[in-house]
Amino acid sequence: MSTSPQSYKAELVGVFGYPVAENPTVVMQEAGFRALGLNWRYLTIEVRPEQLADAVRGLRAMNFAGINLTIPHKVAVIQHLDGLSPEAELIGAVNTVVREGDRLIGHNTDGKGFLRSVREDAGVDPRGKRVVFLGAGGAARAMSVELALAGAAHITIVNRTASRGQELVALLNERTQAMAEFVPWQGAYTVPAEADILVNATPIGLFPDVEAMPAVDMASIRPGLLVCDVIPNPPRTAFLRAAEARGARTLDGLGMLVYQGAIAFQMWTGVEAPIDVMRKALEEAFAG
Numbered sequence: 001m002s003t004s005p006q007s008y009k010a011e012l013v014g015v016f017g018y019p020v021a022e023n024p025t026v027v028m029q030e031a032g033f034r035a036l037g038l039n040w041r042y043l044t045i046e047v048r049p050e051q052l053a054d055a056v057r058g059l060r061a062m063n064f065a066g067i068n069l070t071i072p073h074k075v076a077v078i079q080h081l082d083g084l085s086p087e088a089e090l091i092g093a094v095n096t097v098v099r100e101g102d103r104l105i106g107h108n109t110d111g112k113g114f115l116r117s118v119r120e121d122a123g124v125d126p127r128g129k130r131v132v133f134l135g136a137g138g139a140a141r142a143m144s145v146e147l148a149l150a151g152a153a154h155i156t157i158v159n160r161t162a163s164r165g166q167e168l169v170a171l172l173n174e175r176t177q178a179m180a181e182f183v184p185w186q187g188a189y190t191v192p193a194e195a196d197i198l199v200n201a202t203p204i205g206l207f208p209d210v211e212a213m214p215a216v217d218m219a220s221i222r223p224g225l226l227v228c229d230v231i232p233n234p235p236r237t238a239f240l241r242a243a244e245a246r247g248a249r250t251l252d253g254l255g256m257l258v259y260q261g262a263i264a265f266q267m268w269t270g271v272e273a274p275i276d277v278m279r280k281a282l283e284e285a286f287a288g
């Protein structure tokens, strides 16, 4: 960390993606650095897939403290790193790289961000819970692995493409203590009465398609169920509004986005992230 007033050298982090122009992470990370007076910079960097290897070499040459990865680099980056956290190895994807001495180590903070939001924003401990995920992509993979590691008892993966859903279920059954099952997503999904948590882990309802809703039989959503959405923009999705109208408790995707960034912030700087400042910066960015 560079805190000396005599030093003009900033510590560098950022994100590699393609495309990357609409990624809002810079807003919350830089707000956090400013709030704590840290001389750090977060750069939004467009990296073409065929240039990822050179870009990672560039990180090493320029002594970056770390980097975030977004679409399409989360899996491809692994071959260029020196090691992975156990969770990133299990999930099979990296969204945060941290420099440790000369080594670049891959982590995944997406699922951890969701877990923290479930615990701190919703006040729910996932231990012993029955959880249903709509979707089986990268976000569902990271979230379901972290909930399984945190002690969720049973996980149902509901997905349109059977092979993808079955692959995630096999991973959860083979590598975690949770019991997992796959349900094909055909027509409106009926939420089982014994479910505790339902998560939309698809992009359905993401800006600008804000009125779209995942196909769920809303009559099966009852008070007592915690309904979560991964979509951060808009935070109050049509799906969450409909679930609230059925009496369910809800958790939006903004918390997950803030916490996954806050966890990366702390890994890089060694300083606890100013969560409220970062959340406010993102809310303003989405509102604008």
Ligand code: NDP
Pocket: 110, 113, 134, 135, 136, 137, 138, 139, 140, 159, 160, 161, 164, 185, 201, 202, 203, 204, 206, 230, 231, 232, 253, 254, 256, 257, 258, 260
């Ligand atoms: P992926 O492309 O990896 O996976 C998308 C999943 O959604 C797949 O299971 C896909 O099913 C399913 N899906 C997509 N469209 C439909 C549809 N019309 N009907 C049924 N199923 C559908 O995406 P990610 O998992 O990376 O991202 C998912 C969402 O999570 C995005 O909106 C992203 O913005 C959000 N996200 C939020 C984060 C946060 O911090 N809040 C962090 C990471 C992601 P199939 O397998 O059949 O194609």
